[in-house]
Amino acid sequence: MPSRDIALLDVAKTYPLKRGAALAALDGISLDIANGEFVALLGPSGCGKSTVLRIVAGLEEPTSGSVSVGGASPQALSRAHRLGVAFQEHSLLPWLTVRQNIALPYSVAGRKIDGAHIQDLIELVGLVGFEDARPKQLSGGMRQRASIARALVLEPEVLLLDEPFGALDAVTRRRMNRELGRIWAELRITTLLVTHDVDEAVLLADRVVVMTGRPGRVRHIEDIDLPLREHSELTRTPEFHDIVDRLTGLLDATKDA
């Protein structure tokens, strides 16, 4: 599977406010994500972590600094239809069925719809039997799975996940995390996950980047060496809880600061 690296160098983002004032959302973010690496961006609400993802997705331009995806601009990647994104809001189109929603990237890219591949993905995300259902007939978890299948359908080189399970209850979220871990272990695409859930970040990522509150800066980078994606039972081990406790402590400290 082709994949690409992501490089953010000294990225800052400020939003102009009234009367010449400005809001600094991000300040001096430098981050390299290697080819085929899963990085989680962890931070308190409003720390600008979603802004980082939107900059990598090419939806926003950094005020200063540079961002490149595989040596090119993020927009070049989306124009080439090589970018997969799952947002916090599933943004499935209500007038399309699950299958048609997952096929949407093919239509937008002007490519022939590969029905067999779509069926494989529907199986991968566990939506067999719901192919012809429409989004309003699905539960929240199923909608997010359909949204992830849609992000994966064109075999993207970069996958961006913006709190894809943010709106789900804790139990469903846990189950979805294990399923995402299983799916990702099969595909190994360069992935950036934005979340405020420490367990989720540690369970899924190779590296967890902890951010400070506004303006968002990188506070700490934690390498996760446990094979958690393949062995989710390891979440019961003390090593897992040590890491989670330490990162939670860092998050609390950023809130106090």
Place this chain on the structure above:
Amino acid sequence: MTRIDTGAAAAADAPIQAHGTDAADQAAASPLRDAASITPSTPAVTRSTPFVLVGRFLTAVLLRYWPIILLLIAWPTWLLVNGYSRAVAPSPLDVAGDIVLHPDVYVWPVVWTALFAIGGLILGMLVGVVMGVLVWMSPLVSGLLTPSALILRVVPVTAMIPILARLFGYGSGTVVVIVVILVFFPAFSLTISGMSSVPQSSRDLFAVLGSGLRSRVWRLHLPAAVPSIMLALRLSAPIAILGVLLAEYLLSGVGLGDLLQSSGDRLIYQRQWASALIATALSVICFGLARTAERKVVDRVT
């Protein structure tokens, strides 16, 4: 599957019906309460007696159609109190009698009026939606079309009729043009607002999918505007009938509007009044059909 209520009309139906059944239950409950003191019976049995069902039905009819019933009582009373003869105003019986005895007089006018209204409605909706899409897509087209669309909207259509008749003739063509002028504007403006109502997350999705403008309009903004377009259809359906009647009344020699005018000229008042009633019924039917279509389509796209 959950049905989503759309529009004020849909919402207005529910409380009336609910209220109707409540009142019927209460009305039916009082005699039964007396009976219950002698022979105790379960509510499940008493609810399904024919008496209760008929009572419930009549109450529902009364609550829903009381204005029509009131009209049918007030109309002859008004004639009687003022001592008006048939030459002044016909009674409900005269009007009904003319429809029953001379159906041939009404059939073709009804067919013509309905055809022109539906044809004009479809054409006007098409013009409005296509214009709306073009204006939404291009600032240049918006600058060119929006002022003239507003002028067409603001000038009263009756004031335009003489000019339109000069341009398009005193026949059926002008009737359709008038309906199109009346109908296109709600479709035009609601298409634009519907296309602009797409949530940011969907716009982001199409941006990261690398979608071009045409693909985005066709696959996202236009489908998202369908509920608004269907709302325009429901609002415009009775207006289309109004436009046809007005144009027929003033211009052409066919349709219910012409019948309204010619029977008045010939002092056949019961026929004139009957034409007015039939036109009203036609308008109500058009509105009802458009509302049903709107509900079905909106349920499919939301």
